[in-house]
Amino acid sequence: MGTQRHFRIWRGDDETGDLVDFDVEVNEGEVVLDIVHRVQATQAPDLAVRWNCKAGKCGSCSAEINGMPKLMCMTRMSTFGRDETVTVTPLRTFPVIRDLVTDVSFNYRKAREMPAFAPPEGVAPGEYRMQQVDVERSQEFRKCIECFLCQNTCHVVRDHEENKQAFSGPRLFIRAAELDMHPLDAKDDRKEVAQAEQGLGYCNITKCCTEVCPEGIHITDNAIIPMKERVVDRRYDPIFWLGRKIFRRPGMPEKPADGRRG
Amino acid sequence: MTDIERHSYDVVVVGAGGAGLRAAIEARLAGKRTAIICKSLFGKAHTVMAEGGAAAAMGNVNPNDNWQVHFRDTMRGGKFMNHWRMAELHAKEAPERIWELETYGALFDRTPDGKISQRNFGGHEYPRLAHVGDRTGLELIRTLQQKIVSLQQDDFAETGDYEAKIKVFAECTVTELLVTDGRIAGAFGYQRESGEFVLFEAPAVVLATGGIGKSFKVTSNSWEYTGDGHALALRAGAKLLNMEFVQFHPTGMVWPPSVKGILVTESVRGDGGVLRNSEGKRFMFDYVPDVFRKQYAETEDEGDRWYTDPDNNRRPPELLPRDEVARAINAEVKAGRGSPHGGVFLDIASRRSADYIHKRLPSMYHQFKELADVDITKEPMEVGPTCHYVMGGVEVDPDTAAAAVPGLFAAGEVSGGMHGSNRLGGNSLSDLLVFGKRAGEGAASYVDGLAERPAVAQADVDAASEEALAPFAREGGENPYEVHSELQQTLNDLVGIIRREEELTTAVKRIAELRARVDAVAAPPGRKYNPGWHLCLDLRNMLLVGECVARAALERQESRGGHTRDDYPGMNPEWRKVNLVCSSSPAGDVDVVRQPMPVMPMGLQHLFDRAELAKYVTEEELTAYDAAPSGDGAADEEEEN
Ligand SMILES: Cc1cc2nc3c(=O)[nH]c(=O)nc-3n(C[C@H](O)[C@H](O)[C@H](O)COP(=O)(O)OP(=O)(O)OC[C@H]3O[C@@H](n4cnc5c(N)ncnc54)[C@H](O)[C@@H]3O)c2cc1C
Numbered sequence: 001m002g003t004q005r006h007f008r009i010w011r012g013d014d015e016t017g018d019l020v021d022f023d024v025e026v027n028e029g030e031v032v033l034d035i036v037h038r039v040q041a042t043q044a045p046d047l048a049v050r051w052n053c054k055a056g057k058c059g060s061c062s063a064e065i066n067g068m069p070k071l072m073c074m075t076r077m078s079t080f081g082r083d084e085t086v087t088v089t090p091l092r093t094f095p096v097i098r099d100l101v102t103d104v105s106f107n108y109r110k111a112r113e114m115p116a117f118a119p120p121e122g123v124a125p126g127e128y129r130m131q132q133v134d135v136e137r138s139q140e141f142r143k144c145i146e147c148f149l150c151q152n153t154c155h156v157v158r159d160h161e162e163n164k165q166a167f168s169g170p171r172l173f174i175r176a177a178e179l180d181m182h183p184l185d186a187k188d189d190r191k192e193v194a195q196a197e198q199g200l201g202y203c204n205i206t207k208c209c210t211e212v213c214p215e216g217i218h219i220t221d222n223a224i225i226p227m228k229e230r231v232v233d234r235r236y237d238p239i240f241w242l243g244r245k246i247f248r249r250p251g252m253p254e255k256p257a258d259g260r261r262g
Numbered sequence: 263m264t265d266i267e268r269h270s271y272d273v274v275v276v277g278a279g280g281a282g283l284r285a286a287i288e289a290r291l292a293g294k295r296t297a298i299i300c301k302s303l304f305g306k307a308h309t310v311m312a313e314g315g316a317a318a319a320m321g322n323v324n325p326n327d328n329w330q331v332h333f334r335d336t337m338r339g340g341k342f343m344n345h346w347r348m349a350e351l352h353a354k355e356a357p358e359r360i361w362e363l364e365t366y367g368a369l370f371d372r373t374p375d376g377k378i379s380q381r382n383f384g385g386h387e388y389p390r391l392a393h394v395g396d397r398t399g400l401e402l403i404r405t406l407q408q409k410i411v412s413l414q415q416d417d418f419a420e421t422g423d424y425e426a427k428i429k430v431f432a433e434c435t436v437t438e439l440l441v442t443d444g445r446i447a448g449a450f451g452y453q454r455e456s457g458e459f460v461l462f463e464a465p466a467v468v469l470a471t472g473g474i475g476k477s478f479k480v481t482s483n484s485w486e487y488t489g490d491g492h493a494l495a496l497r498a499g500a501k502l503l504n505m506e507f508v509q510f511h512p513t514g515m516v517w518p519p520s521v522k523g524i525l526v527t528e529s530v531r532g533d534g535g536v537l538r539n540s541e542g543k544r545f546m547f548d549y550v551p552d553v554f555r556k557q558y559a560e561t562e563d564e565g566d567r568w569y570t571d572p573d574n575n576r577r578p579p580e581l582l583p584r585d586e587v588a589r590a591i592n593a594e595v596k597a598g599r600g601s602p603h604g605g606v607f608l609d610i611a612s613r614r615s616a617d618y619i620h621k622r623l624p625s626m627y628h629q630f631k632e633l634a635d636v637d638i639t640k641e642p643m644e645v646g647p648t649c650h651y652v653m654g655g656v657e658v659d660p661d662t663a664a665a666a667v668p669g670l671f672a673a674g675e676v677s678g679g680m681h682g683s684n685r686l687g688g689n690s691l692s693d694l695l696v697f698g699k700r701a702g703e704g705a706a707s708y709v710d711g712l713a714e715r716p717a718v719a720q721a722d723v724d725a726a727s728e729e730a731l732a733p734f735a736r737e738g739g740e741n742p743y744e745v746h747s748e749l750q751q752t753l754n755d756l757v758g759i760i761r762r763e764e765e766l767t768t769a770v771k772r773i774a775e776l777r778a779r780v781d782a783v784a785a786p787p788g789r790k791y792n793p794g795w796h797l798c799l800d801l802r803n804m805l806l807v808g809e810c811v812a813r814a815a816l817e818r819q820e821s822r823g824g825h826t827r828d829d830y831p832g833m834n835p836e837w838r839k840v841n842l843v844c845s846s847s848p849a850g851d852v853d854v855v856r857q858p859m860p861v862m863p864m865g866l867q868h869l870f871d872r873a874e875l876a877k878y879v880t881e882e883e884l885t886a887y888d889a890a891p892s893g894d895g896a897a898d899e900e901e902e903n
Contacts, residue, residue, distance in 0.1 A: 013790065029518020031633070041743035045794030046786040050303070052484045055524050055629060057400065058306045074632050097455050098791040108304060112424055116412030117367030125361035126320075129376035135369045139394065142369060142401060146305055182367065 002027040003082070007035060010089040011047070013098045019087065020044075026077050032088065033061050033072035036100070048099035056214060059147030063100050064089045069149040069212045091152040107148050110168040114175055115193060118186040134183045141178035141223060143215045144171065150209035150219060156202045167199035170209035170219045176200075177223035191227050200227060266723065267453075267460045271297040273705045274449050274462045276436050276491065277470030279307035280399075280694030281674025281701070283406035284359075285468045288702025290413055290428045294709060297462060298410070299431045299451065301486050305407045308472050308484050309694065312399025313527035313625065315381055315391025316695070317688035318356035322377040324388040324572070329353040330869050331387055336689060337870075338553075339385040339583045340653070340682020341823045342838055342878040343504065346862035347660035348680040352689070352696050359695035360392050366409040368401055370394055382532040383687040385583040387557075388572075391688040396527050396625045402691055434460060436490070437799055438726040439467060439498040439670070440718050446498070446669025447716040450726040454796070457789025459727055465715045466705040468663070469495060469656060469672040470698065474508075474811075477804045478649035479747075479754035482514055482525035488800040489807030491676035495656045496806060496846040500665040503678030504842055505654035505807070506814035507824040509685055510759045512587035514648025516605035521633045523648040526608065526626060528687045530643075531580045533622050534569060535610035537591070538642070539599035545606075546579035549590035553877045554582060585684045585823050588647040592759055595646065605646030611639055647759050651690065653681045653824055654814070657843060662704030663697055669708060669716070673701035683823025733798035739784025742797040749776055749804060757812045762828040766816040773809045777850075780805050806852070810844040813854045817842055835880040864890035 002025040011020045022039050033051055040047045051061040054073045061072040066080075066087050080086055094102035150170040156163050173194060180190035194200040203224055210219045217223075273289040275282045278300035289296045300307060319332040332353040337344055360378065364370070370392050371379040380389040394401040414424040436451040440461075448463040471491025475483025492502055513526040531537075539545045550558050558579045559565035565578030580587065591606050601607055610619060616639035620627060623638070630636040630643060655678030656665050663671045674694045681689060733739070756769035780802060785795035820834040821827050841857045867875065867887055876884055 027519065029634070030520040034520045040793060041741075041747075045741065045743065046788055046792045048791040048793060052302055052306050052486065053308075053311045054484065055311065055521075056632065057397070057625070058302075058310045058484070060302065060306050076632070101455075101791050103455075104303070112411055112414060114411075116408060116415055119365045119367075125358065125365050128361070128364045130369075130372055131376055132372040132374075132379075135372060139369055139371075142394070142404065143397065144404075145310075145400065179367075182369070185367075 005035070005077070006085045007039065008085055008087040009036070009039065009047070009100070011044075011099050012096065014096055017096065019089075030077045031073055032065055032070075032075040032077065032086065035077065035086070036072060036088065048097070048101045050101050057145060059145030059214075062091055062147045062149050062152065064091060069153050071147060071149070071214050074214060091148070093152040093154075093158045094148075104148055106164060107146070107151055107169070107171060110172050110198075111175070113197070114168070114172055115187060117179060117182065120184045120186045123184065128184060130183045137181040137222070138178040140217055141174040143217055144174060145215060146171065147214060149212045149214065153208045153212045154203075155206070155208065156199075163199070163202060167202050170203075170224070172198055173200060173203070173227060174217060174219055174223040177227050180227065194227055200224070203228075265458065266727070267458060269297065269460065269462050271295050271462060271464045272709050273297070273466045273468065273702070274299065274464040275468045275470060275702075276449065276494070277307065277472060277674070277676070278302075278304060278430065278432070279309035279470060279472055279674060280402050280406065280691060281676075281698040282307070282468065282470030283403070283410060284695050284698030285470055285671075285673055285702035285705070286428060287406065287409055287413065288699045289468075289706050292703065292706035294706045296428045297431060297464070298428070299434050299436055299449070299462070301433065301435050301454075304430050304432045305403055307403060308486055309399045309403045309691070311482075311484065311525070312402065312691055313396040313525065314383055314529045314532070315393030315398045315688045316356070316360060316402065316691035317383070317386060317390045317686065318360045318392055318692050319353060319388075319390060320357045320360065320378060320380065320392070321388075322373050323380040327388040327390060332356070332390065333866070334869055335386050336686060337682070339686035339689070340684055341833060342682065343507070343822060343859070344682030345660055345679035345860060346866055347860070348697070349682075350866065351660060351700070352680060352693055355696045356692040359692065359699065363402070363405050363695075366405050366412075368405040370401070381529060382577075382581065384528055384531065384581045384587070385686040386688065391532075393529075396529055396623050398691065402694075431460070435796065435799070436494065437730050438722075439494050440722045440726070441498050441667060442716040442719055442722075444499070444668065445716045446667060447718045450723060452730060452789075454791050457792060457795075459730070461718065461723055463715075463718050465712055466669050466671065466709050468701045468705050469665075469670065469676050470674045470701070471676045473652045473675040474804070474807050475649050475652070476800075477749060477753050477808045477811075478758075479750040480514065480523040480647075481649040482511060482523055483649070488804050490800070490803045491672065492655060492810070493803035493806045495665060495667075495670065495672065495676075496810075496844070497848070497850075498667050498670060499845075500667045500670055500672075501657045502810055502844040503654055503657040504683070504814065505652070505678075505810040505844055506818050506842060507653035507683045508649060508811060509584055509651040509653060509824045510588045510647040511650035512584055512591050512647055513608055513645040514650075515629075515634065516601070516644050516646045517603035518634060524629070524633070525648065525650065526643060526645050527623070528584075530608060530610055530623060530626060533610070533618075534613045535580070535608050536578070536613065537580050537587070538607045538609055539594045540601060540607075541599060544580075545594055545599070546582065546587065546590055549586060549593070550579050550582065551586060553874075554586070558582065583684055583686065584650075585826070588759060589826060591645070591647055601644040603644050605644040607642040608645045609642035611641055616640075649754075651675065651685055653683060653685055654678050654811070659704075661700065662707075663701035664704055664708070671701040671705050671708075673697040683825060730799060733783055733785035733795055734787065736782060736784040739782045740779055742783040742785070742794060742801055745776065745779050745783055746797060746801060746804070749773075749801070749808060752776070753808050753811070757808070757815055760826050760828050761815055763816065766812055769812040770809070770816060773805060773812060777805055806846065806850060809852050810854075813852055814842045814844060817854050817856075833878070835878060835883075838878060839880070
């Protein structure tokens with residue numbers, strides 16, 4: 001029924017590791033995750049891999065497949081040549097825990113620093129009124145399944161561990177944009193916070209994040225660029241400038257971050 | 263055992279899906295130090311997969327909707343096996359719970375006047391499901407996740423520590439509840455990353471662990487669904503209610519094999535999709551059962567008109583409750599009128615524009631395109647039944663979500679009673695919110711009422727750790743993956759959508775044989791993130807729960823909702839009065855007993871026509887109904903809303 005295919009899967013932990021070869025059966029219609037599971041069931045029962053829904057909805061099974069950041073559950077075997085070796089490695093930007101599982105706590109830490117939705121004062125539950133056209137912009141960003149492929153791909157942090165401190169990454173930029181465009185969010189300094197505390201300025205718009213997003217979210221065009229543009233607008237608005245000087249948020253630097261790093 | 267990490271909390275919530283997160287929010291708001299424990303990463307629980315929506319009678323699309331109508335639909339859907347009080351609380355409180363999500367930042371799709379939009383779904387009389395395209399579960403879990411983060415930010419502002427009052431232990435699996443003198447004293451588990459053990463000392467535990475689908479071969483459920491919470495509750499001395507009721511969703515993908523079982527949301531039918539057999543016939547018109555005949559269209563024209571004029575037409579039979587549709591599909595395939603890969607056709611391509619489909623069903627479009635090379639705007643899908651949801655679960659007090667063991671609470675899919683013999687689509691997400699909140703409240707006030715906290719017994723901790731390590735000691739034991747796949751096949755074949763006595767008896771026997779094998783599975787060495795070991799431990803739970811399902815299914819000699827007996831077709835009003843309750847000895851021997859179903863107050867009974875009620879209840883019950891003055895109680899309820 002199936003054909004035999006060649007796989008190379010990275011195995012190891014935070015100290016050492018290597019690619020390990022597996023010859024494994026592949027059947028019609030299967031995805032990479034199916035094959036990883038078959039390896040697990042028949043050859044390497046302790047092969048560590050995260051997964052959950054197997055339908056592209058939970059964003060757990062992120063990995064690099066032949067060097068491309070992808071969801072294993074949505075990568076069909078039919079996209080490879082018959083004799084092509086399929087190499088599966090863990091996300092490079094995050095520390096390995098074991099095999100294909102990485103420590104993605106960076107993303108949760110950054111999420112925790114992101115100011116939460118601020119409900120509008122005086123609007124009772126059940127009284128929220130918003131137009132579909134107005135919620136759609138934010139809804140695009142709320143499609144995010146937190147697979148962190150964008151975070152993994154972004155070269156601001158992919159090759160620069162030192163930037164992780166100051167840079168939150170595309171996942172959090174779309175969160176900032178989502179709240180900024182939320183028709184009823186009561187906070188009005190989302191862009192400034194993104195610039196000053198999340199390192200929006202580090203992004204130099206190479207669009208790598210957008211390319212790998214399995215949800216097809218237009219991260220760069222619809223979130224990052226508008227956020228940057230409006231930050232620029234406001235920075236030269238003298239009234240805003242004044243206000244910003246006087247009511248400076250703690251921890252907000254005097255000078256915006258350099259936009260050309262990374 | 264000195265190497266065990268110890269934590270002390272007021273309330274420990276096991277599970278980070280909708281129910282667990284909502285419970286944790288409530289416990290934290292009540293001032294309790296709260297831990298959330300989950301097997302996956304934070305934000306990835308099974309709830310994330312929910313598609314269609316959350317049912318709540320807000321009346322935004324059709325102002326005739328109200329809690330009474332929702333209550334009626336829920337009871338009908340469950341074939342009157344629901345705990346009336348749960349169905350009542352759910353119908354009344356669901357709207358508030360949904361509106362509350364907006365204050366946490368949720369963005370539902372809107373009506374033209376800016377309210378939350380609501381869509382049609384099987385068994386719901388009016389458009390009732392709040393939704394976000396077909397990714398409602400994602401919106402729900404993300405919103406709750408972000409609310410937890412915002413509470414942590416409040417705590418940070420106050421104490422300088424994000425985790426002062428609420429902490430998430432992700433990728434941590436609870437393997438045992440610890441009970442001291444009959445009361446909950448804590449929970450024991452392992453961390454996936456390190457493989458190290460962790461002990462939570464806490465007087466109250468809320469189980470919100472979801473379902474059991476991974477015991478079945480064809481399922482829409484994720485790997486997490488190994489029935490842990492059901493098994494933990496049993497072993498702690500709590501009881502499981504009506505485990506025979508398992509929902510097979512009528513529309514799972516059937517091809518290619520690797521995606522068999524993955525869900526095709528009911529919204530496809532709610533938004534105009536129809537089912538056809540290989541002859542192109544809309545066969546559902548042939549399968550409308552008597553109890554529903556008055557509410558469903560008799561012709562295709564009438565059914566089609568309903569989408570735009572629901573006040574003057576009846577709904578198409580594709581939107582019957584799930585059990586009816588699943589059985590119909592099963593029958594068509596058996597009769598040789600199935601699709602090439604053993605399902606039937608679900609067609610929306612010929613009925614709605616490509617634009618409409620893209621807009622309303624984006625993730626279905628994506629799923630079929632990516633996984634099956636099918637463009638659902640151009641061709642029909644092939645679909646068939648898939649194990650989807652367990653109605654049975656931990657027996658709880660409806661108001662507080664308390665289980666039989668003091669200190670133990672349960673909410674969400676792991677709890678039983680709310681959905682009777684069959685859950686309506688959309689009623690789970692709202693259930694999670696309504697009873698998640700109540701469980702958090704219940705746990706908090708239980709803790710407030712305690713004079714003294716039960717102490718964890720060291721012997722219990724030692725026993726739990728020994729049990730968890732046992733698979734490493736079994737050299738040359740069986741491969742857990744193989745045993746798992748046999749268990750799945752057994753339940754699928756013998757305790758599936760259509761059941762009969764011989765098969766169920768065989769299933770019980772096979773499960774007993776499998777038990778010996780589960781006790782002998784061996785884990786590959788190494789405790790660090792070792793899925794082989796994890797599966798060994800999950801198997802124990804899957805087996806115990808599988809046995810409950812098989813035993814209860816054997817016991818109930820009638821067909822109702824998610825339990826269809828070939829040898830006992832049809833509902834039996836006498837059986838409606840009987841709950842089947844499973845318990846387990848510490849050694850894991852399951853016992854099934856019959857328990858009377860709580861009687862619905864007359865005020866609620868009178869929300870139903872006599873003629874309708876007569877289809878479900880005994881003569882005796884009807885006499886009582888006739889004797890009570892009509893409208894009694896119902897009128898008061900009306901005002902309360
Ligand atoms: C594909 C699909 C679509 C659906 N669509 C809808 C819909 O449109 N509307 C609707 O109302 N319902 C829908 N449902 C049903 C609904 O999604 C589930 O019933 C519901 O999400 C269950 O939520 P929960 O909070 O009970 O548990 P879950 O969200 O499943 O969460 C369970 C949690 O418990 C944790 N856990 C389990 N065991 C342990 C353990 N031993 N130790 C520690 N943690 C543990 C898990 O890690 C997880 O965090 C759908 C279901 C599926 C499969």
